[in-house]
Amino acid sequence: MEEKNLSISRGLSSRRRAYDLGMRALLYSSALLVCALLVLLMGYILFKGIPHLSWQFLSSEESVIKGIEGILPALINTLYVVIATLIIVLPLGVGSAIYLTEYAANKKLVSAIEFATETLSGMPSIIFALVGVMVFCQFMSLGTSLLAGAFSLVMMTLPTIIRTTQESLKTVPQSYREGSLALGGGKWHMVRTVVLPSSVDGIVTGCILAVGRIVGESAVLMFTAGMGMRLAKYGDTPVEFFESLFDSSGATLTVALYNYAKERADFNSAFAVAVVLLVIAFLINIAAKLTGKKLKKR
Amino acid sequence: MCDSHTEKSVIRSEKLNLYYGENHALKDVSLDIPAHRISALIGPSGCGKSTFLKTLNRMNDLVPGVRIEGQVLYKGQDIYGKDVDVTGLRKEIGMVFQKANPFPMSIYDNIAYGPRTHGIRSRARLDEIVERSLRDAAIWDEVKDRLNKSALGLSGGQQQRICIARALAVEPQVLLMDESTSALDPISTSKIEELAMELKNRYTVIMVTHNMQQALRISDYTAFFLLGELVEFGDTQTIFSRPAHKRTEAYITGRFG
Numbered sequence: 001m002e003e004k005n006l007s008i009s010r011g012l013s014s015r016r017r018a019y020d021l022g023m024r025a026l027l028y029s030s031a032l033l034v035c036a037l038l039v040l041l042m043g044y045i046l047f048k049g050i051p052h053l054s055w056q057f058l059s060s061e062e063s064v065i066k067g068i069e070g071i072l073p074a075l076i077n078t079l080y081v082v083i084a085t086l087i088i089v090l091p092l093g094v095g096s097a098i099y100l101t102e103y104a105a106n107k108k109l110v111s112a113i114e115f116a117t118e119t120l121s122g123m124p125s126i127i128f129a130l131v132g133v134m135v136f137c138q139f140m141s142l143g144t145s146l147l148a149g150a151f152s153l154v155m156m157t158l159p160t161i162i163r164t165t166q167e168s169l170k171t172v173p174q175s176y177r178e179g180s181l182a183l184g185g186g187k188w189h190m191v192r193t194v195v196l197p198s199s200v201d202g203i204v205t206g207c208i209l210a211v212g213r214i215v216g217e218s219a220v221l222m223f224t225a226g227m228g229m230r231l232a233k234y235g236d237t238p239v240e241f242f243e244s245l246f247d248s249s250g251a252t253l254t255v256a257l258y259n260y261a262k263e264r265a266d267f268n269s270a271f272a273v274a275v276v277l278l279v280i281a282f283l284i285n286i287a288a289k290l291t292g293k294k295l296k297k298r
Numbered sequence: 299m300c301d302s303h304t305e306k307s308v309i310r311s312e313k314l315n316l317y318y319g320e321n322h323a324l325k326d327v328s329l330d331i332p333a334h335r336i337s338a339l340i341g342p343s344g345c346g347k348s349t350f351l352k353t354l355n356r357m358n359d360l361v362p363g364v365r366i367e368g369q370v371l372y373k374g375q376d377i378y379g380k381d382v383d384v385t386g387l388r389k390e391i392g393m394v395f396q397k398a399n400p401f402p403m404s405i406y407d408n409i410a411y412g413p414r415t416h417g418i419r420s421r422a423r424l425d426e427i428v429e430r431s432l433r434d435a436a437i438w439d440e441v442k443d444r445l446n447k448s449a450l451g452l453s454g455g456q457q458q459r460i461c462i463a464r465a466l467a468v469e470p471q472v473l474l475m476d477e478s479t480s481a482l483d484p485i486s487t488s489k490i491e492e493l494a495m496e497l498k499n500r501y502t503v504i505m506v507t508h509n510m511q512q513a514l515r516i517s518d519y520t521a522f523f524l525l526g527e528l529v530e531f532g533d534t535q536t537i538f539s540r541p542a543h544k545r546t547e548a549y550i551t552g553r554f555g
Contacts (some may be wrong), residue, residue, distance in 0.1 A: 179464075182392065197402070
């Protein structure tokens with residue numbers, strides 16, 4: 001018995017064993033290097049940023065006279081841009097994805113559109129910024145405003161939303177659709193009662209990741225939403241509120257970070273904003289994972 | 299052509315031709331299906347039996363590039379006519395698929411899906427329909443304590459009976475079964491065969507099967523398809539003991555297929 005085992009281990013020549021060992025060492029060390037880099041990077045940001053984080057920094061508007069640094073306007077602007085973009089992009093994106101996967105009969109057209117959305121979703125965002133400036137800020141005369149920024153982000157995130165929604169619609173087994181139609185359900189009834197409920201986890205996950213992209217975007221917003229670091233005057237009535245969104249320029253967190261680092265060489269504040277962004281990115285990813293899992297279970 | 303003519307017919311196809319693009323999948327199929335009987339459609343793979351079955355509730359409409367000529371008359375009305383409401387037709391002619399396809403929802407919601415689709419909202423009504431359908435599909439006793447559990451947690455044979463119950467819940471006149479036992483174990487298969495024999499008292503059952511023994515065991519009439527043509531249709535005992543055509547005999551005795 002022992003001899004047999006021996007002969008098996010001898011089957012692997014010593015050269016091959018050395019090769020195997022070498023490869024393993026290489027793979028381990030590259031994994032280790034990546035982990036180390038990640039830890040160093042996050043550690044550096046946290047180390048530099050946390051000392052300058054304070055409740056006042058998060059909750060107040062900056063004031064030169066009072067000597068206060070604060071990123072409340074940037075937080076609010078970020079929130080506004082995320083909400084405004086989602087309100088527009090979700091119905092558009094999910095709707096067209098449903099049309100493309102469930103209704104469109106011309107397969108050639110569909111694959112052309114799919115190719116286009118794929119290309120668009122890989123496009124550098126600065127191009128969307130340029131188009132946004134031309135179309136929304138100037139042609140539609142929205143000026144440099146949060147609304148123009150949200151519109152530009154709609155353009156940027158639309159291809160991604162369409163693609164992720166399409167991908168999750170395609171995972172719904174054809175047999176569900178047949179089952180529903182064979183019971184006399186109409187097409188929209190089938191989509192609403194069977195297809196959407198069984199793909200909602202993928203759609204929601206896609207949306208949350210789109211929120212991540214919006215929060216992380218800077219180029220588009222720098223061009224279209226501007227660099228205002230002050231609280232917009234949101235007015236007292238809903239109409240005034242909406243109007244102020246048309247003409248107030250506002251920096252989101254990423255743009256504020258650029259402002260601090262590049263325009264004012266205030267690296268302490270820049271790193272503090274970086275910590276805030278890091279935490280937000282972390283929360284968004286956790287949220288995407290949890291909702292995906294929770295909806296899947298149901 | 300066959301003695302089914304003495305029976306009351308429910309579906310009749312006349313010179314039915316079906317094309318998938320260039321492929322001529324059904325050729326001049328004329329068939330008279332008797333009411334309250336089990337009719338089996340047999341034939342080798344690709345002979346058109348499933349395609350024929352799916353023309354009866356217009357499920358072929360979903361296939362891109364499909365073209366249909368001829369007529370299918372359901373209770374005398376051409377189902378491919380202009381003013382036909384396809385959803386209404388599919389309510390009358392239910393279908394059970396080859397692979398069990400319960401929706402990813404509770405057992406109750408699966409059965410209530412059809413009635414809800416057709417506008418029944420009253421909880422009491424739905425309760426009643428769900429229980430009746432599950433009893434008719436001989437699965438009530440196995441699932442009555444877990445109606446609110448997901449139907450995907452059931453075994454394959456149970457899932458298939460859930461699908462039959464789901465089809466029965468909209469009170470169809472005709473039940474199409476597309477090789478509905480081919481993915482099941484022998485015990486589940488015999489349960490569903492028994493069920494089909496029960497159901498024929500109230501419904502007309504048309505089943506596609508690859509299993510010759512099954513056709514012989516439970517069907518009253520058998521249609522043999524080959525290369526898109528209907529070779530012969532008649533009383534099952536006659537088809538299996540004294541087939542009129544050489545090719546039928548060759549197939550049922552296992553010489554090809």
